[in-house]
Amino acid sequence: MVQRMISAEQVLALGFPRAVEALREALGGGLDPESEPARSRVALGGGEVLIMPSGDDRIAGVKLVGIAPGNPARGLPRIHGTYVLFDAPTLAPRAVLDGAALTLLRTPAVSALGVDLVAPPGVRKLVVFGTGPQARGHIEALRAVRPIDSVRVVGRSHERTTRFAGEIAKAEVADADAVADADIVACCTTAREPLFDGRRLKPGAVVVAVGSHEPEAREVDTETVRRCGALVESRAVAVREAGDIIQAGLDETELVTFADLVRGTIPARPRLIKTVGMGWEDLVIAAAVVEALG
Known part of the structure; x- marks a missing residue:
């Protein structure tokens, strides 16, 4: 079997709308995130x-991701990665994809699916915490599912935040108090402590938190979790890895999953979308990339 090498540009060319729909179709078709390998x-x-492995009876894949917190100071990306897609019956490699690009596509696409499932259709005001690639990707992905026409960016460095906002259409620099007027708040940081006071959120605001996958780290406080309720990829994974959920004291019975909402099995609409990243998401989008390339 021929093994293809797929570049970052080819991965990202799939685009957020198609990535979101691939995730939705996979969950609607019965994919079970609760059965995923850890x-x-x-x-x-x-x-x-x-x-991060995943697979079904047709395809399988594994992503290797290197996370080096000191890389930005070296002028290097914090995350590098490689993804290998296999034919499941034979386990012959089908393609090797740029793993960092796959993460840049996958994480915002999962968030955008969550927003599309729970946010009112006309929401327009977005506040983004972070100035890195994930913050940029989330702005683009959320604009693919909602008519966002106001973006306020909150970052640690005023110089970097100003530069970042200047590169985004209809964006401006803000501080954490901006959440009080936000329809959607996207947390795309490496923070280990809450970024804002959940009491400042307006009624109905939707919060996305993607920055942590460790029990000891969280981007949102207990007030936010309790006020909004939580939408997660997998109940088991959330109570094992999602510090935002764990530190707020939620258990599995208090969580709603993407699969629940896509399949319409639960009427609840939580307003905190907490994701940690799972192998099935990479597999679904990697397969969509390969299929789109023909």
Whole structure:
């Protein structure tokens, strides 16, 4: 079987609308995130390597992600990665994809699906915490599902935040108090403590939190979790990895999943979308990329 090498540009060319629909179709078709293999983490070199496998009876895949917190100071990306897509029956490699690009496409696409499932159709005001690639990707992805015409950016460095906002249409620099007027708040940071006071959220605001996958780290406070309720990829994974959920004291019975809403099995509409990233998401989008390339 021929093994294809797929570049970052080819991965990102799939675009957020098609990525969102691929995720929706997979969940609607019966994919069960609760049965996924657990992510492995190995401390190596200047950080850690994540190993994220997934598969079904047709295809299988594994992503290797290197996370080096010191890289930005070296002028390098914080995350590098490689994804290998296999034919499941034979386990012959079908394609090797740029893993960092796959993450840049997958994470905002999952968030956008969540927003499309729970946010009112006319919401327009977005506040984004973060100035990195995920913040940029979330702005684009959320604009693919909602008519966002106001973006306020909150960052640690005023210079970097000003530069970032200047590159985004209809964006401006703000501080954490901007959440009081936001329809959607997207947290795309490496923060380990809450970024804002949940009491400041207006009624009906939707919050997206993607920055942490460790029990000890969280981007939103207990007030936000309790006020909004939580939409997660998998109940089991959320109570094992999602610090925002764990530190707020929620258990599995208090969580709603993407699959619940896509399939219409639960009428609830939580307003906190907390994701940690799972292998099935990479597999679905990697397969969509390969199919789109023909």
